[in-house]
Amino acid sequence: MLQFMFRRLIGAVITLFFIITLTFVLMSAIPGDPFTSDARVPEQVLDNLRDHYGLNDPIMVQYFKYLKGALFLDFGPSIKWDNQTVNELIATGFPVSAILGIQALAIAIFFGILLGIIAAFNHNKSFDYMAMIIAILGLSVPSFIFATILINFFAIKLQWFPVATWGTWQHSILPSIALAVAPMAYIARLTRSSILEVLSMDYIQTALAKGVTGYRFIIVHVLRNALIPVVTILGPITATILTGSFVIEQIFGIPGLGKYFVEGISDRDYPLILGTSFFYSAILVFFVILVDIAYGVIDPRIKLIKGRD
Amino acid sequence: MELLLDVNNLSITFKSKEKTVHAVRNVSFHVNKGEVLAIVGESGCGKSVTAKSIMRLLPEKTGRIMDGSIMFDGKEITTMNKKELVKYRGDRIGMVFQDPMSSLNPTMTVGDQIAEGLMIHKGYKKKKAREKAIELIRQVRIANPVHCCTKYPHQLSGGMRQRIVIAMALICEPDLLIADEPTTALDVTIQAEILNLLKELQEKMGMAIIIITHDLGVVAKFSDRVNVMYAGEIVERGTLREIFYHPQHPYTLGLLKSIPKLDHDFCEKLAVIEGSPPDLSILPKGCAFSERCSHAMDVCDQYHPEQFDQSSTHQVSCWLTDSRASRAPRVYSITH
Ligand SMILES: Nc1ncnc2c1ncn2[C@@H]1O[C@H](COP(=O)(O)OP(=O)(O)OP(=O)(O)O)[C@@H](O)[C@H]1O
Ligand SMILES: [Mg+2]
Numbered sequence: 001m002l003q004f005m006f007r008r009l010i011g012a013v014i015t016l017f018f019i020i021t022l023t024f025v026l027m028s029a030i031p032g033d034p035f036t037s038d039a040r041v042p043e044q045v046l047d048n049l050r051d052h053y054g055l056n057d058p059i060m061v062q063y064f065k066y067l068k069g070a071l072f073l074d075f076g077p078s079i080k081w082d083n084q085t086v087n088e089l090i091a092t093g094f095p096v097s098a099i100l101g102i103q104a105l106a107i108a109i110f111f112g113i114l115l116g117i118i119a120a121f122n123h124n125k126s127f128d129y130m131a132m133i134i135a136i137l138g139l140s141v142p143s144f145i146f147a148t149i150l151i152n153f154f155a156i157k158l159q160w161f162p163v164a165t166w167g168t169w170q171h172s173i174l175p176s177i178a179l180a181v182a183p184m185a186y187i188a189r190l191t192r193s194s195i196l197e198v199l200s201m202d203y204i205q206t207a208l209a210k211g212v213t214g215y216r217f218i219i220v221h222v223l224r225n226a227l228i229p230v231v232t233i234l235g236p237i238t239a240t241i242l243t244g245s246f247v248i249e250q251i252f253g254i255p256g257l258g259k260y261f262v263e264g265i266s267d268r269d270y271p272l273i274l275g276t277s278f279f280y281s282a283i284l285v286f287f288v289i290l291v292d293i294a295y296g297v298i299d300p301r302i303k304l305i306k307g308r309d
Numbered sequence: 310m311e312l313l314l315d316v317n318n319l320s321i322t323f324k325s326k327e328k329t330v331h332a333v334r335n336v337s338f339h340v341n342k343g344e345v346l347a348i349v350g351e352s353g354c355g356k357s358v359t360a361k362s363i364m365r366l367l368p369e370k371t372g373r374i375m376d377g378s379i380m381f382d383g384k385e386i387t388t389m390n391k392k393e394l395v396k397y398r399g400d401r402i403g404m405v406f407q408d409p410m411s412s413l414n415p416t417m418t419v420g421d422q423i424a425e426g427l428m429i430h431k432g433y434k435k436k437k438a439r440e441k442a443i444e445l446i447r448q449v450r451i452a453n454p455v456h457c458c459t460k461y462p463h464q465l466s467g468g469m470r471q472r473i474v475i476a477m478a479l480i481c482e483p484d485l486l487i488a489d490e491p492t493t494a495l496d497v498t499i500q501a502e503i504l505n506l507l508k509e510l511q512e513k514m515g516m517a518i519i520i521i522t523h524d525l526g527v528v529a530k531f532s533d534r535v536n537v538m539y540a541g542e543i544v545e546r547g548t549l550r551e552i553f554y555h556p557q558h559p560y561t562l563g564l565l566k567s568i569p570k571l572d573h574d575f576c577e578k579l580a581v582i583e584g585s586p587p588d589l590s591i592l593p594k595g596c597a598f599s600e601r602c603s604h605a606m607d608v609c610d611q612y613h614p615e616q617f618d619q620s621s622t623h624q625v626s627c628w629l630t631d632s633r634a635s636r637a638p639r640v641y642s643i644t645h
Contacts, residue, residue: 206477211395
């Protein structure tokens with residue numbers, strides 16, 4: 001187990017290094033800088049500003065400065081947000097995004113699996129078709145359209161929920177749902193097809209021949225096996241939710257990390273971009289490792305853990 | 310002899326959009342307590358379907374029992390509801406499937422899989438069920454049963470898995486064990502070990518066995534009576550001696566001739582039955598075997614053969630055994 005963790009940790013560091021480098025390269029390849037838009041500012045002032053933020057340094061120096069920042073987890077002050085460091089911005093934005101993301105993930109997993117189960121056990125009946133139509137819609141309708149529909153219906157017409165912004169728990173419901181729809185649909189489809197496959201397996205016949213029924217049959221013999229592929233896609237699903245949150249936070253005006261990230265890009269707030277992309281990547285890498293561990297626990301044929309012979 | 314299983318005029322069809330397959334047609338047989346019945350026939354003749362129907366394990370949507378009855382210990386299985394049925398599955402009737410590689414749950418330890426039957430049917434607690442499971446693993450002769458109990462199927466060899474499957478089917482000490490080609494997927498030396506094991510357990514526990522196979526060598530080894538199936542029907546039935554020494558149906562004879570013998574001359578080709586079985590979605594008018602039969606007469610193509618008694622235990626469905634078929638070559642005897 002330790003050895004496995006160690007290997008994964010090294011892998012994670014390498015991955016993060018590449019992401020930082022790539023982000024930096026892409027960022028510097030885009031023409032312009034954070035102060036380009038401020039047209040009327042005298043050239044001398046601009047130059048002073050650039051000097052202040054180290055933007056006049058040779059590119060390699062800038063790169064190593066950022067690498068050092070990433071190493072010590074200190075990305076320096078933000079350019080756009082006065083008097084705030086990138087770390088402070090992440091610290092304010094992340095809890096909001098985390099609540100949103102975790103709620104969305106929970107909704108997606110719970111309802112996705114539930115929908116998949118119901119569809120599979122009603123195979124080729126009307127409920128199955130209905131569930132799968134919902135799933136296809138959920139996958140093909142972009143989340144911003146879905147978000148707009150939700151706002152229109154539940155916030156404006158029915159007035160059950162606030163339209164936008166953040167604050168109470170009610171504020172978080174519509175954006176969480178909007179964010180959860182696509183991954184939920186994906187999980188539902190995968191769960192359904194996986195259950196159908198498991199149901200056609202020989203060992204299911206064996207279980208039936210033993211007289212296994214009901215709850216025990218569904219949970220121990222069917223789901224335990226059918227959910228293995230579902231667990232493996234939780235990594236990519238987390239990525240979908242992370243990137244989805246950029247859009248959703250913008251639409252609902254939520255002061256989360258995604259909002260800082262998107263605004264950081266349009267403002268060319270270099271330290272903020274690097275800091276947030278590093279942070280997002282780190283979370284994703286962490287989740288992927290977590291999923292791998294879970295995978296090894298749920299499927300005994302995968303052996304990460306030495307000596308479990 | 311006490312009757313345990315009595316199947317009468319069983320007919321099973323599989324319906325799909327394009328066609329209806331008459332997989333089992335008008336099949337009758339019985340099994341007495343403690344005896345071994347073999348069902349033999351080539352691939353696709355309906356052996357597995359017959360076996361599964363006894364447990365009502367046919368695919369619900371497509372497979373239907375159209376007609377007939379299956380009486381187990383005086384109770385009708387075909388009309389039983391799910392709740393009653395479940396009490397028979399695994400408890401009174403055990404089943405061993407063909408492929409031990411795929412018939413075990415990959416995410417459950419083999420010990421738990423064996424113990425499960427006791428927990429369901431006998432209300433055992435986990436600990437006690439596991440103890441009995443270990444005891445049975447020892448009886449199917451796996452070394453170090455305590456250790457084996459905690460293993461997952463993928464950690465065991467094919468032969469060991471089949472022993473586990475057998476233990477699983479026997480844990481509740483059923484009255485009837487249905488073994489559907491229990492050795493086909495295994496290599497020859499292990500086949501013999503598994504058969505010996507089955508025989509030994511049968512003698513110890515005294516259950517009845519239906520063994521399904523296309524290997525007459527397996528049949529010769531330990532069955533009391535034999536049913537020969539062809540294209541969804543039983544074409545001949547008799548005691549082991551009757552089938553091996555006085556086969557009456559040309560198909561049975563063909564099967565027997567195709568067994569390789571120890572003193573077999575290698576220059577001589579093994580006898581095979583030419584042709585292939587008929588399409589079960591189009592019912593033949595006469596005898597299903599007539600196309601492949603070297604003794605076929607005009608009547609065989611036109612009329613379905615009646616069943617002729619050779620003795621109280623030996624029945625054949627073949628026109629050749631009709632007294633009017635004087636031209637027919639009468640004696641098929643082979644020395645074995
Ligand atoms: N689920 C099913 N749907 C449609 N047809 C089926 C189904 N199961 C079996 N059949 C048909 O029933 C017939 C008998 O099949 P069965 O599996 O009983 O053969 P078998 O005698 O066991 O052969 P084998 O020795 O290959 O196991 C076959 O012709 C097959 O096409
Ligand atoms: Mg079969």
